[in-house]
Amino acid sequence: xxxxxxxxxxxxxxxxxxxxxxxxxxxxxxxxxxxxxxxxxxxxxxxxxxxxxxxxxxxxxxxxxxxxxxxxxxxxxxxxxxxxxxxxxxxxxxxxxxxxxxxxxxxxxxxxxxxxxxxxxxxxxxxxxxxxxxxxxxxx
Amino acid sequence: xxxxxxxxxxxxxxxxxxxxxxxxxxxxxxxxxxxxxxxxxxxxxxxxxxxxxxxxxxxxxxxxxxxxxxxxxxxxxxxxxxxxxxxxxxxxxxxxxxxxxxxxxxxxxxxxxxxxxxxxxxxxxxxxxxxxxxxxxxxx
Numbered sequence: 001x002x003x004x005x006x007x008x009x010x011x012x013x014x015x016x017x018x019x020x021x022x023x024x025x026x027x028x029x030x031x032x033x034x035x036x037x038x039x040x041x042x043x044x045x046x047x048x049x050x051x052x053x054x055x056x057x058x059x060x061x062x063x064x065x066x067x068x069x070x071x072x073x074x075x076x077x078x079x080x081x082x083x084x085x086x087x088x089x090x091x092x093x094x095x096x097x098x099x100x101x102x103x104x105x106x107x108x109x110x111x112x113x114x115x116x117x118x119x120x121x122x123x124x125x126x127x128x129x130x131x132x133x134x135x136x137x138x139x140x
Numbered sequence: 141x142x143x144x145x146x147x148x149x150x151x152x153x154x155x156x157x158x159x160x161x162x163x164x165x166x167x168x169x170x171x172x173x174x175x176x177x178x179x180x181x182x183x184x185x186x187x188x189x190x191x192x193x194x195x196x197x198x199x200x201x202x203x204x205x206x207x208x209x210x211x212x213x214x215x216x217x218x219x220x221x222x223x224x225x226x227x228x229x230x231x232x233x234x235x236x237x238x239x240x241x242x243x244x245x246x247x248x249x250x251x252x253x254x255x256x257x258x259x260x261x262x263x264x265x266x267x268x269x270x271x272x273x274x275x276x277x278x279x280x
Binding site: 007023024026028029030034035036037038039041068069070072074076078081083085087089112113133 | 181216229
């Protein structure tokens with residue numbers, strides 16, 4: 001990430017630990033050749049990949065299946081001007097294996113939206129980066 | 141945005157009103173041919189463009205100056221599974237006009253990060269879309 005802005009970089013384990021704490025992140029991809037971003041609730045699988053749950057016919061599945069996407073989550077506090085952000089970058093794929101689908105129906109994320117014909121999207125945690133911003137008015 | 145997921149679309153004015161309420165959003169762009177996303181604090185200018193403040197030599201300026209980017213902000217509540225998100229899509233440009241720069245030093249966003257040689261980035265609000273998710277367990 002940016003090297004010259006006073007953030008502290010976090011390692012993969014620290015990033016994944018923070019990621020597991022928040023319910024909503026944002027899928028970042030390209031749509032009609034434009035940058036696109038969609039907030040979604042998610043969970044982490046046992047291999048640390050990001051799991052989303054959506055409808056089989058959704059625009060999101062069409063846009064990201066088989067494509068490298070970024071997934072971002074963060075928490076910031078305006079009062080203390082501090083917080084963190086984590087970005088997972090990796091290939092997104094719709095889960096097609098029936099056993100895997102069955103497992104995720106039990107253990108994967110529920111959706112905050114009404115869903116027609118559940119599809120799980122897995123984003124591989126190929127690259128995980130994160131940054132922490134502490135209150136610079138105190139420490140910096 | 142997605143049409144089949146139970147969200148309510150919001151009009152431009154409603155989107156901008158919500159955007160003005162939150163201090164942090166996320167710039168979405170492409171970096172080394174990969175989707176990239178960076179949370180930043182921001183403010184809205186009088187023409188509703190999104191204003192960011194960063195360092196002249198930052199990776200962000202190099203990556204987005206002259207390029208169409210997306211800028212996203214949202215607020216979600218996990219307890220009620222409700223919230224909203226707004227996406228501004230438009231060209232990002234580093235402000236080079238000295239009078240404009242001077243005006244933004246007075247009226248633009250401050251930065252939460254230490255800055256060397258301030259640069260303001262303006263994201264034109266060419267396309268503004270937004271969605272609201274209400275608690276579907278109650279209303280749906």
